[in-house]
Amino acid sequence: AQKITQTQPGMFVQEKEAVTLDCTYDTSDPSYGLFWYKQPSSGEMIFLIYQGSYDQQNATEGRYSLNFQKARKSANLVISASQLGDSAMYFCATYNGNQFYFGTGTSLTVIP
Amino acid sequence: NAGVTQTPKFQVLKTGQSMTLQCAQDMNHEYMSWYRQDPGMGLRLIHYSVGAGITDQGEVPNGYNVSRSTTEDFPLRLLSAAPSQTSVYFCASSLGQSFEPQHFGDGTRLSIL
Numbered sequence: 056a057q058k059i060t061q062t063q064p065g066m067f068v069q070e071k072e073a074v075t076l077d078c079t080y081d082t083s084d085p086s087y088g089l090f091w092y093k094q095p096s097s098g099e100m101i102f103l104i105y106q107g108s109y110d111q112q113n114a115t116e117g118r119y120s121l122n123f124q125k126a127r128k129s130a131n132l133v134i135s136a137s138q139l140g141d142s143a144m145y146f147c148a149t150y151n152g153n154q155f156y157f158g159t160g161t162s163l164t165v166i167p
Numbered sequence: 168n169a170g171v172t173q174t175p176k177f178q179v180l181k182t183g184q185s186m187t188l189q190c191a192q193d194m195n196h197e198y199m200s201w202y203r204q205d206p207g208m209g210l211r212l213i214h215y216s217v218g219a220g221i222t223d224q225g226e227v228p229n230g231y232n233v234s235r236s237t238t239e240d241f242p243l244r245l246l247s248a249a250p251s252q253t254s255v256y257f258c259a260s261s262l263g264q265s266f267e268p269q270h271f272g273d274g275t276r277l278s279i280l
Binding site: 059061064088090092098100102107153154155156157158159 | 200202207208211215255264273274
């Protein structure tokens with residue numbers, strides 16, 4: 056069953072601008088976690104940010120913030136002040152029923 | 168800190184050969200998992216384990232076996248490699264709670280000829 060949907064295969068953003076990467080999820084559990092990972096061209100998976108389903112406030116980590124809209128089941132990643140080093144694949148994931156489910160990813164390219 | 172260590176980093180096999188991808192973590196994590204990453208498909212869960220002696224199937228388990236005899240190690244076995252198993256394989260571990268992120272190994276690039 057598809058648990059995570061990322062509808063943007065590729066995105067472009069101008070350096071120093073903000074960008075939003077979309078993620079919607081599907082779960083019936085009241086308690087769940089949402090995660091974003093970055094995968095640069097070197098291949099490693101880097102954890103960026105986490106949002107819990109009961110968290111009242113949107114998560115923030117430096118230039119990363121998570122726009123969590125529980126009723127819409129969306130958990131969009133916002134990157135502010137984009138840098139060239141932000142060019143990478145970005146994956147949204149959820150933990151549900153002892154399993155992590157990943158979306159198909161969004162390729163972000165930052166243009167100088 | 169070693170974190171999650173995967174070996175080998177690269178491997179080429181012939182169809183029908185068997186091999187084991189090794190995964191070890193030194194963070195005392197209960198939860199470990201194996202994923203394969205194919206272009207346009209994201210990461211798909213192969214098998215996972217919530218603790219020593221306990222394993223379960225993920226989304227794409229066919230053609231793979233796992234075991235978890237210790238907390239630290241979680242090897243993935245391909246009994247008879249097929250070209251469809253050509254992929255990049257990631258091992259990951261976490262404390263296993265819904266709010267804990269997974270820590271990933273560097274991946275194994277596997278080609279089956």
